[in-house]
Amino acid sequence: MAIFVDENTRVVVQGLTGSQGRYYGLRNRDYGTQVVAGTNPKKAGTDVEGIPVLASVKDAVRETGANASFVIVPAPFATAAIMEAAEAGIELIVCVTEHIPMHDEARMYNDLKRNFPNTRLIGPNCSGIISPGKCNIGFTPGEVAMQGHVGIVSRSGTLAYQSIYEMTLKGIGQSTAVGIGGDPVPGTSFIDCLEAFQADPETHGVVLIGEIGGSAEEEAAAYIKAKMNKPVVAYVAGVTAPAGKKMGHAGAIISGSKGTAGAKMDALRKAGARVANNPTELGDLMAEALAERK
Amino acid sequence: MDLFEYQGKQYFARYDIPVSPGGVANTVEEAVAQAETVGYPVVVKAQVQVGGRGKAGGIKLANSKAEVETHAGNILGMDIKGHVVRRLWIEKASDIAKEYYASFTLDRSAKQFMGMLSAKGGVDIEQVAQEDPNAIARIRVNPVDGLSEAACREWVMAAKLDDAATDGAVDILMKLYRCFTEGDADLVEINPLILTPDGRVHALDAKVTLDDSSSGRHPEWDAFRGLAQLEAREKMAKDKGLQYVGLDGSVGVIANGAGLAMSTCDTINQVGGSPANFLDIGGGADADVVAGALEVINTDPKVKVIFINIFGGVTRCDEVANGIVEAMSRVEIHSPLVIRLDGTNTKEGHEILEAHASDSMKIATTMIEAARKAVALVGG
Numbered sequence: 001m002a003i004f005v006d007e008n009t010r011v012v013v014q015g016l017t018g019s020q021g022r023y024y025g026l027r028n029r030d031y032g033t034q035v036v037a038g039t040n041p042k043k044a045g046t047d048v049e050g051i052p053v054l055a056s057v058k059d060a061v062r063e064t065g066a067n068a069s070f071v072i073v074p075a076p077f078a079t080a081a082i083m084e085a086a087e088a089g090i091e092l093i094v095c096v097t098e099h100i101p102m103h104d105e106a107r108m109y110n111d112l113k114r115n116f117p118n119t120r121l122i123g124p125n126c127s128g129i130i131s132p133g134k135c136n137i138g139f140t141p142g143e144v145a146m147q148g149h150v151g152i153v154s155r156s157g158t159l160a161y162q163s164i165y166e167m168t169l170k171g172i173g174q175s176t177a178v179g180i181g182g183d184p185v186p187g188t189s190f191i192d193c194l195e196a197f198q199a200d201p202e203t204h205g206v207v208l209i210g211e212i213g214g215s216a217e218e219e220a221a222a223y224i225k226a227k228m229n230k231p232v233v234a235y236v237a238g239v240t241a242p243a244g245k246k247m248g249h250a251g252a253i254i255s256g257s258k259g260t261a262g263a264k265m266d267a268l269r270k271a272g273a274r275v276a277n278n279p280t281e282l283g284d285l286m287a288e289a290l291a292e293r294k
Numbered sequence: 295m296d297l298f299e300y301q302g303k304q305y306f307a308r309y310d311i312p313v314s315p316g317g318v319a320n321t322v323e324e325a326v327a328q329a330e331t332v333g334y335p336v337v338v339k340a341q342v343q344v345g346g347r348g349k350a351g352g353i354k355l356a357n358s359k360a361e362v363e364t365h366a367g368n369i370l371g372m373d374i375k376g377h378v379v380r381r382l383w384i385e386k387a388s389d390i391a392k393e394y395y396a397s398f399t400l401d402r403s404a405k406q407f408m409g410m411l412s413a414k415g416g417v418d419i420e421q422v423a424q425e426d427p428n429a430i431a432r433i434r435v436n437p438v439d440g441l442s443e444a445a446c447r448e449w450v451m452a453a454k455l456d457d458a459a460t461d462g463a464v465d466i467l468m469k470l471y472r473c474f475t476e477g478d479a480d481l482v483e484i485n486p487l488i489l490t491p492d493g494r495v496h497a498l499d500a501k502v503t504l505d506d507s508s509s510g511r512h513p514e515w516d517a518f519r520g521l522a523q524l525e526a527r528e529k530m531a532k533d534k535g536l537q538y539v540g541l542d543g544s545v546g547v548i549a550n551g552a553g554l555a556m557s558t559c560d561t562i563n564q565v566g567g568s569p570a571n572f573l574d575i576g577g578g579a580d581a582d583v584v585a586g587a588l589e590v591i592n593t594d595p596k597v598k599v600i601f602i603n604i605f606g607g608v609t610r611c612d613e614v615a616n617g618i619v620e621a622m623s624r625v626e627i628h629s630p631l632v633i634r635l636d637g638t639n640t641k642e643g644h645e646i647l648e649a650h651a652s653d654s655m656k657i658a659t660t661m662i663e664a665a666r667k668a669v670a671l672v673g674g
Contacts, residue, residue, distance in 0.1 A: 025352040027608070068501065075507065075510075076510065076511075097387055098430055098509040099506075100507060101478055101505055101508035101511070102400060102478070102507060102508070103475055103478055103505070103508070104482060105439065106400060106405065106406070106407065106437040107376050107437040107438055109437075110405065110406065110407050110436050110437050111438050114438065134475050139607070139608060140607070141606075141607030141637065141638055143607075143609050143638045144607065144637055144638060150310070154553070156551060156552060156553020156554065156556075156557075157550070157551055157553065158549075158550060158551025158552075158553050158554035158605050158607070159553035159557060160553075160637070161605055161607045161637065162554065162557075162605050162637075165605070182552060182553070184400055184402050185400070185402070185405050209553070211552075211553055211556060212556070213402075214402040214403070214507065215402065215403050216402070216403070219403060235557075236558035237553050237554075237557040237560060238556045238560065239496055239559075239560040239563060239564075240541065240556075240559040240562075240563045240569055241538070241556060241559070241572070242541065244296075245539045246439070247537075247539060247552060247555070247556050247572055248508060248551075248552025248553075248555060248556070248572070248574040249553075250505075250535040251402070252552060252556070252656075256420050257420065261560070264437045276543045277564055278557065278561045278564060278661055278662055279557055279661060280559070280660045280662050
């Protein structure tokens with residue numbers, strides 16, 4: 001098993017006819033993902049290397065049985081694309097688009113929550129999701145992943161890849177790795193992923209990678225303490241980040257004295273997670289945690 | 295983007311939020327001219343993006359031309375917590391009966407908006423929140439529904455402002471919410487929001503942070519941008535499309551991805567060094583981007599060694615290595631390099647780099663090993 005995506009996931013790529021969409025859509029298909037359609041009302045009836053391009057997500061659902069969407073369109077069109085997918089009944093939407101205005105994102109999140117409670121949005125501004133050997137939606141380099149029993153959830157994309165790789169180097173495979181994204185209002189939270197990993201019988205341990213800004217890591221810590229019996233290995237980036245500066249991601253900012261890496265690491269440690277001082281340590285700590293579990 | 299107080303007040307004025315009449319001055323002469331226009335008494339206010347201006351002597355009341363000259367002369371050039379004052383805001387002094395606090399921002403954990411209102415204004419709100427949390431009335435606003443006037447009035451009552459302030463506060467808060475949402479701000483804050491003896495409610499300060507992701511639909515923000523105090527190197531990086539934040543140390547950092555760049559800085563710190571900057575070259579790493587990043591870091595005299603930290607994912611390490619070699623032939627680099635390549639095709643990438651390795655270019659496989667090598671090159 002895996003969480004959120006597996007071999008039965010059928011993906012429609014919103015933005016397949018753009019250069020980025022084409023590149024990653026085809027890469028995802030090469031990995032083995034069932035990429036069943038793309039959308040573009042102006043190019044309906046054409047195809048991208050054999051993937052049919054349809055006018056709308058609704059058409060894709062009806063004609064190809066798509067049940068997941070990969071949104072890779074420029075920021076001004078992203079919220080409309082996500083809402084289109086939700087209205088078409090898509091239950092899993094992965095949006096990698098960066099620089100969506102904060103107010104649009106907050107409105108969209110609450111709109112989805114109220115009107116489409118069964119739709120899960122991963123992102124925006126995320127690296128995507130991979131269940132190794134089954135399905136890869138987004139930017140994750142499938143080359144470094146290996147099928148297995150560790151779940152990974154990360155705000156940062158590169159640190160997600162890094163930790164996938166650290167696990168693979170140690171011979172520790174992954175059930176699913178989710179990049180939840182670096183924006184202030186992510187559609188899927190750490191807790192959503194922890195909950196799913198805890199419930200997934202094939203996931204034996206979880207890697208959580210946080211960064212400065214907000215309080216998602218503290219909330220994750222409270223959840224770990226209250227609800228999890230699988231081992232959690234954590235890492236938080238931004239110990240040396242100055243207050244008041246956005247460190248690359250819109251959500252990676254220390255506001256006043258809130259959102260520091262130190263406070264997040266403390267909270268995770270107190271909740272029983274093993275906290276790595278650098279990404280290289282993640283593999284060692286997970287190997288140790290899994291050995292103890294046996 | 296953080297606005298200066300006077301820019302924040304200009305932004306408030308677009309949404310009919312009452313502010314004091316005033317003007318900007320870059321010199322003592324201009325300060326006097328602005329004071330003569332608005333009429334005495336005036337307040338001379340340092341324009342820096344840092345709290346605690348008043349305590350530092352950056353805000354002074356002036357009753358005459360001579361006093362404006364004295365205060366403006368003292369405040370211009372003043373260093374307030376590392377921010378040098380280059381500009382003043384001269385405004386008509388207000389009579390103050392009461393000082394309140396008001397703000398709207400995103401509550402990231404609730405994923406809705408939050409308004410904060412307090413009868414205890416004019417002081418640091420984080421301190422109020424700690425010492426007397428009940429003195430702050432909070433309201434949560436669902437972005438889909440917006441703020442209704444009835445909910446706003448209830449919130450104002452809960453904050454226990456003076457009765458005379460109720461109507462004025464409701465009016466100003468409704469406008470402030472519009473400024474926050476339609477104005478695409480991450481934060482709007484009025485501290486203090488004042489009640490005058492004749493019963494008017496009025497913004498005496500303005501703190502506005504605009505959402506950078508919304509700049510595409512706000513051409514009017516260009517006027518603010520030219521005046522922002524961007525450091526020359528930050529500007530250079532921005533022009534090249536790189537995410538750069540200057541820090542105080544001696545190890546220059548280039549990494550792909552924001553998380554990895556932060557992590558690189560932390561790892562340097564962990565082994566006893568100190569990062570000179572955060573620099574994210576984004577996904578991939580072709581020669582142009584790497585060369586641009588090296589050019590930016592090259593202008594930093596603090597940098598004694600440069601640590602290039604790349605995780606090859608979709609972009610393979612051999613491509614990245616070729617990019618680095620090409621970039622190095624284009625840019626003359628003043629400091630030794632430590633390069634860590636990891637991920638897809640690491641081995642091929644290392645082979646390419648090793649052909650060019652020297653005392654001034656070292657290669658490592660793990661971040662921690664690379665960080666140690668870099669810090670050793672700085673010499674402790």
